[in-house]
Amino acid sequence: MSAKPNLTPLPGACSACTVRPFALFRVVPQARVGEIARVRSAVRLVRANETIRDTVFTLYAGWAFSWTTMPDGRRQILDFHLPGDLVERSEDGAEVSALTDASFCVLARDRLCDFMGRDPGLAMSYAEGLSRDRSRLRERLTSLGRRDAVGRLAHLLLELHGRLLRRGGADRTGAPLPLKQAHLADALGLSVEHANRALALLRRQGVASLQKGRLEILDRAELEELAGWSSAPAEPPLVTVKV
Amino acid sequence: MSAKPNLTPLPGACSACTVRPFALFRVVPQARVGEIARVRSAVRLVRANETIRDTVFTLYAGWAFSWTTMPDGRRQILDFHLPGDLVERSEDGAEVSALTDASFCVLARDRLCDFMGRDPGLAMSYAEGLSRDRSRLRERLTSLGRRDAVGRLAHLLLELHGRLLRRGGADRTGAPLPLKQAHLADALGLSVEHANRALALLRRQGVASLQKGRLEILDRAELEELAGWSSAPAEPPLVTVKV
């Protein structure tokens, strides 16, 4: 029973951080990266399915997701987190778990607040992240409210593909996607069985397939059609700050 | 056919603003209210159902709501806005409309950004608002994903009641609520008919009633039970900034 070897990279020096261009601290000029290191209180590595206790962190490698449960135990996934995302475990009872093996930098909330207090650009970067989260949630709300199972699935696949594309984690025809069908179901408000059927339909129709952790987009036009996709970007540009 | 008289109050001087304690500018000390006035580019009054074109404003009186439509025309209401709320019309195609007659202060985005650039506390106040929006959306997502019609309705009624309570716009047993059943339906991802049936059930069971623009909470314990209500506040306290 040898422990599974650990292939997940750990975050190193902030100055050479590979995800910083997509992360909260993207606005901090190279000359001041030293200040970032002082906000980082720890570096951590977790295994898939482990729940994360830290309240504020930026994901470095791997995926995570936020979720809640109903009194009857059913789960609702609120959001998926990708490398570079700032994740906050809020006080409202939502939990955060690793979807894959993952590593991240824990931030000290008070020192982060200090930093934002000194650097309005950073505060605005923080706000941008919140704003993006919000529009993603709005899209999902629309999905759950007004789309059927296939539409929801198509929409989520497009959203994730887009997010990965922007970070260089995907090409036009597909991307690695470590989600189980249970994750899709819980994110889309469906039963696992029905999520499976919707996925099977997309596959049979030659629209898209998700197998062995990889998404293949076979007919993007049709996928967008099924999703009722608005060409508008899911992560729109937001307020820009002058400092 | 005389025009309906206008009873909606218009915002006046920022220094005496009645909603400021709940609004973005709550963090600006009285001594500096002058700076707020420079961010306000206009004061506006709209009639119920009118759509609002301004991109950033803080609602002063009346209700508003954000919404989108699917290609087939069905509407999804994304959020309701109450007096004091900062509202942004985002670039993602969502629209904002007045739910009742309403008045608001239009803000100049660039001057607002300037202000936030100078005042980190204000930037954090902005972020807090975003964060609250986000947790509200998360709650709603959970509703649409995992609650049945009655549960969704119960949850939304409790959410709105709570928001009103915090602003002094409600008492423990009820509150004025200007929503039509169609608004409830479109917010909850239901048909109007089914929203009606759910509402009728709550009324028949003596749990809550919504009539003539007023919500009455008759049995809060039961309403919370139906909603799967977590005692956690819907608008939790967030990061605090030191300036």
Next chain:
DNA sequence: CGTTCAGTTGAAAGGCATCAATTTAGGTGG
């Protein structure tokens, strides 16, 4: 080679949408 988890598939039941009317509530003009 047994176990377990993810993925599939089928059948039956249920919740919600849809379609169709009807009633009620407000607002308007006479």
Next chain:
DNA sequence: CCACCTAAATTGATGCCTTTCAACTGAACG
């Protein structure tokens, strides 16, 4: 103050989408 008109609220019947319950398959693993 009443008749009238339109939007909102109701109620009923029918059908579809999704859930639920029950197996069953396949792959990974010890």
